[in-house]
Amino acid sequence: MYISKFSKQFSQLAARALGSQLKAPLTSAPRTSCAYLPRNHDFFPLQHGAFFSTTAANASEEGNEEKQKISVTFVDKDGEEQNIKVPLGTSMLEAAHENDIELEGACEGSLACSTCHVIVMDMEYYNKLEEPTDEENDMLDLAFGLTETSRLGCQVIAKPELDGIRLAIPAASRNMAVDGYKPKPH
Amino acid sequence: MAIFRMLKCIQRSFSKVACNRIRICIVGSGPAGFYTAEKILKAHGGAEVDIIDRLPTPFGLVRSGVAPDHPETKIVTNQFSRVANDGRCSFFGNVLLGSSISLSELRAMYNAVVLAYGAESDRVLGIPGEGLAGIYSAREFVWWYNGHPDCSSLSPDLKSTDTAVILGQGNVALDVARVLLRPLEELATTDIACHALAALQESNIRKVYLVGRRGPAQAACTAKELREILGIKGLRIHIQEADLRISTEEEVELKSNRIRRRVYELLSKAATSSPNNLTSHQRDLHFVFFRRPDIFLESKDRSGHVAGVHFEKTIVKDTDSGMQMAVGTEQFEDLKCGLVLKSIGYKSIPVEGVPFEPHKGTVPNVGGRVLNDVKGDFIEFEKGLYVCGWLKRGPTGIIATNHHCAEETVANIIEDINEGVISSSISLPGREGLLQLLANKNVNVVPFSAWGKVDAEEKTRGSLKNKPREKLTTWKELLRVALG
Ligand SMILES: Cc1cc2nc3c(=O)[nH]c(=O)nc-3n(C[C@H](O)[C@H](O)[C@H](O)COP(=O)(O)OP(=O)(O)OC[C@H]3O[C@@H](n4cnc5c(N)ncnc54)[C@H](O)[C@@H]3O)c2cc1C
Ligand SMILES: NC(=O)c1ccc[n+]([C@@H]2O[C@H](COP(=O)([O-])OP(=O)(O)OC[C@H]3O[C@@H](n4cnc5c(N)ncnc54)[C@H](OP(=O)(O)O)[C@@H]3O)[C@@H](O)[C@H]2O)c1
Ligand code: FES
Numbered sequence: 001m002y003i004s005k006f007s008k009q010f011s012q013l014a015a016r017a018l019g020s021q022l023k024a025p026l027t028s029a030p031r032t033s034c035a036y037l038p039r040n041h042d043f044f045p046l047q048h049g050a051f052f053s054t055t056a057a058n059a060s061e062e063g064n065e066e067k068q069k070i071s072v073t074f075v076d077k078d079g080e081e082q083n084i085k086v087p088l089g090t091s092m093l094e095a096a097h098e099n100d101i102e103l104e105g106a107c108e109g110s111l112a113c114s115t116c117h118v119i120v121m122d123m124e125y126y127n128k129l130e131e132p133t134d135e136e137n138d139m140l141d142l143a144f145g146l147t148e149t150s151r152l153g154c155q156v157i158a159k160p161e162l163d164g165i166r167l168a169i170p171a172a173s174r175n176m177a178v179d180g181y182k183p184k185p186h
Numbered sequence: 187m188a189i190f191r192m193l194k195c196i197q198r199s200f201s202k203v204a205c206n207r208i209r210i211c212i213v214g215s216g217p218a219g220f221y222t223a224e225k226i227l228k229a230h231g232g233a234e235v236d237i238i239d240r241l242p243t244p245f246g247l248v249r250s251g252v253a254p255d256h257p258e259t260k261i262v263t264n265q266f267s268r269v270a271n272d273g274r275c276s277f278f279g280n281v282l283l284g285s286s287i288s289l290s291e292l293r294a295m296y297n298a299v300v301l302a303y304g305a306e307s308d309r310v311l312g313i314p315g316e317g318l319a320g321i322y323s324a325r326e327f328v329w330w331y332n333g334h335p336d337c338s339s340l341s342p343d344l345k346s347t348d349t350a351v352i353l354g355q356g357n358v359a360l361d362v363a364r365v366l367l368r369p370l371e372e373l374a375t376t377d378i379a380c381h382a383l384a385a386l387q388e389s390n391i392r393k394v395y396l397v398g399r400r401g402p403a404q405a406a407c408t409a410k411e412l413r414e415i416l417g418i419k420g421l422r423i424h425i426q427e428a429d430l431r432i433s434t435e436e437e438v439e440l441k442s443n444r445i446r447r448r449v450y451e452l453l454s455k456a457a458t459s460s461p462n463n464l465t466s467h468q469r470d471l472h473f474v475f476f477r478r479p480d481i482f483l484e485s486k487d488r489s490g491h492v493a494g495v496h497f498e499k500t501i502v503k504d505t506d507s508g509m510q511m512a513v514g515t516e517q518f519e520d521l522k523c524g525l526v527l528k529s530i531g532y533k534s535i536p537v538e539g540v541p542f543e544p545h546k547g548t549v550p551n552v553g554g555r556v557l558n559d560v561k562g563d564f565i566e567f568e569k570g571l572y573v574c575g576w577l578k579r580g581p582t583g584i585i586a587t588n589h590h591c592a593e594e595t596v597a598n599i600i601e602d603i604n605e606g607v608i609s610s611s612i613s614l615p616g617r618e619g620l621l622q623l624l625a626n627k628n629v630n631v632v633p634f635s636a637w638g639k640v641d642a643e644e645k646t647r648g649s650l651k652n653k654p655r656e657k658l659t660t661w662k663e664l665l666r667v668a669l670g
Binding site: 104106107108110111112113114115134135137138139141142144146 | 256258259261262264265408409410413444445448584585586587589590
């Protein structure tokens with residue numbers, strides 16, 4: 001679904017509404033306030049490379065890049081892309097916030113929340129990042145919709161090799177069991 | 187093209203609802219309540235959101251649950267405060283649903299009500315001796331050290347015994363173990379309640395047993411909390427190497443479960459590594475697996491007081507549904523102790539008029555829409571009634587989980603507005619009505635600005651002691667400062 005020709009606010013709202021209609025038609029309440037019993041099976045898939053096929057609206061077309069900045073593309077929950085220029089040394093969380101990109105950062109970058117989770121969309125770029133520390137991995141454990149190329153946005157710092165990196169902000173899903181807890185036996 | 191038409195249609199309905207006022211009341215100001223408020227305000231330009239809480243203080247378990255030595259986790263209150271300060275949002279503390287106001291009164295005044303009042307009681311074991319003195323739920327103990335006004339006078343006796351048994355191996359169990367075992371000087375500069383700091387100063391607890399009914403491959407904690415407790419200065423860790431043996435099924439399960447695998451690896455490493463930084467004030471932490479509490483033992487010298495726990499040894503068996511269950515072996519073992527903290531999970535409390543599933547301890551819902559009835563294949567929703575957070579999903583999940591949980595509930599609220607299930611055309615009394623009703627009932631409402639006074643006072647008192655804040659821990663004092 002490519003919808004970026006609409007105004008940002010509107011397309012987000014619309015896509016959200018659409019998304020919830022398309023994803024879970026069985027759970028939406030029709031006017032009568034009655035609905036079929038839903039089958040609660042829509043798990044969030046581990047998306048190994050699921051995003052990789054997204055058509056690239058190339059980020060670095062604009063040329064004229066400032067030396068000290070790299071080009072970063074964020075792909076939001078609704079698939080909408082936003083390209084920004086990020087000064088070297090800045091974290092992706094700070095960069096997102098400076099550009100009004102909706103990336104949570106509940107602990108403001110102190111490695112205590114996992115809400116700044118982003119998915120690096122190309123393995124090639126993922127491999128250019130330093131290995132996550134134990135502490136980052138501990139928080140990633142709890143990240144919502146973890147993939148093999150997941151990182152915490154507050155721990156990814158702009159450096160020249162990352163020029164052109166694409167980061168997806170994971171979409172919410174209806175499966176709330178995100179901290180690894182299966183139903184408990186009693 | 188079809189999508190384009192659909193978008194147009196949604197755009198039209200959006201612009202229609204955007205100018206209509208929708209009045210929404212959220213019950214509970216924890217992460218679920220605040221994330222819900224934030225998302226409603228963002229999604230609907232005409233929404234007016236009021237958050238009520240039974241306490242004079244906002245933020246739920248972020249204030250009264252999150253451990254005092256985790257200040258980074260509490261930074262999220264900055265974001266919540268920004269929401270509370272939004273012109274379309276209000277916070278009213280000291281308002282108890284079910285007493286200050288009933289659910290039917292609220293529903294009559296608002297277009298929609300979102301229940302996010304958490305889980306404020308405990309699962310019980312239902313075994314003999316559970317009522318003995320010296321046995322507390324982890325919730326009470328946590329409320330005590332975090333200065334929740336309902337537990338400020340708990341005064342657990344940490345002096346007459348050197349041994350505590352904690353039942354359960356989730357993150358809450360690790361939190362309470364850490365508070366009991368951490369060097370005092372490290373706790374002294376946190377926002378721990380002063381009565382707790384004083385009691386810990388005199389504490390004789392040297393040995394803590396963390397007891398799980400299943401094995402290290404099923405431990406409920408996460409790596410971050412585990413790594414932290416394993417690294418406490420002067421703490422000796424005891425793990426039976428024999429307990430770490432795992433079956434082929436468990437090995438397969440661990441391969442596909444990152445959280446469990448990393449916890450298991452940390453435990454295995456800790457079992458074999460030598461203790462760090464041992465000092466003369468050494469303390470011991472024992473991880474005990476495969477033990478299910480059977481009976482609490484009463485003390486012979488102190489009648490009515492706990493003296494130990496009688497455990498049944500277990501083995502873990504796979505069930506048909508693929509779950510690994512603890513099964514008793516009819517072999518028993520006692521652990522002597524003078525303090526027991528039951529950390530086996532929280533439980534929500536029903537409120538009059540709220541549909542409730544007593545077994546699960548949750549409000550029945552589909553995606554946050556509260557269920558009224560299920561008739562055959564059809565379900566009926568309570569019109570304009572929603573739920574979020576621990577009350578919706580049960581008492582598990584971190585703060586961030588409530589963010590996604592709120593996203594789901596709010597998406598359904600917005601959908602109901604768009605489809606006319608919630609009507610914005612009816613003008614309801616909302617905020618003015620609520621405040622009028624509470625005034626008639628002589629309820630002293632604490633608005634967000636009054637919480638600001640408490641906040642400032644706590645910070646001032648804290649700065650004198652090199653603490654981020656010194657919490658006000660009694661109802662009397664909280665209300666005096668807030669309303670004074
Ligand atoms: C001890 C402990 C430590 C934790 N530590 C962490 C951590 O470090 N990191 C992390 O990410 N997560 C942590 N969690 C999990 C996190 O706190 C929860 O996921 C989250 O608080 C649940 O949010 P909630 O809004 O559903 O409930 P709560 O946070 O419990 O909020 C419920 C609110 O409702 C109010 N309320 C209750 N009854 C009524 C009523 N009848 N009328 C009006 N108001 C009412 C309460 O006063 C409270 O403010 C911890 C949990 C516990 C128990
Ligand atoms: N820093 C953090 O991120 C942090 C801190 C605190 C809490 N939290 C979160 O808050 C949530 C609640 O934590 P929690 O520790 O209360 O719950 P939990 O993680 O569900 O752990 C409950 C523990 O109690 C045991 N238990 C349950 N019923 C039992 C019974 N009848 N007999 C014996 N043992 C029993 C469980 O064992 P079984 O596994 O065998 O059922 C488990 O060990 C969790 O999601 C947690 O991650 C997070
Ligand atoms: S902002 Fe909290 S971990 Fe990155």
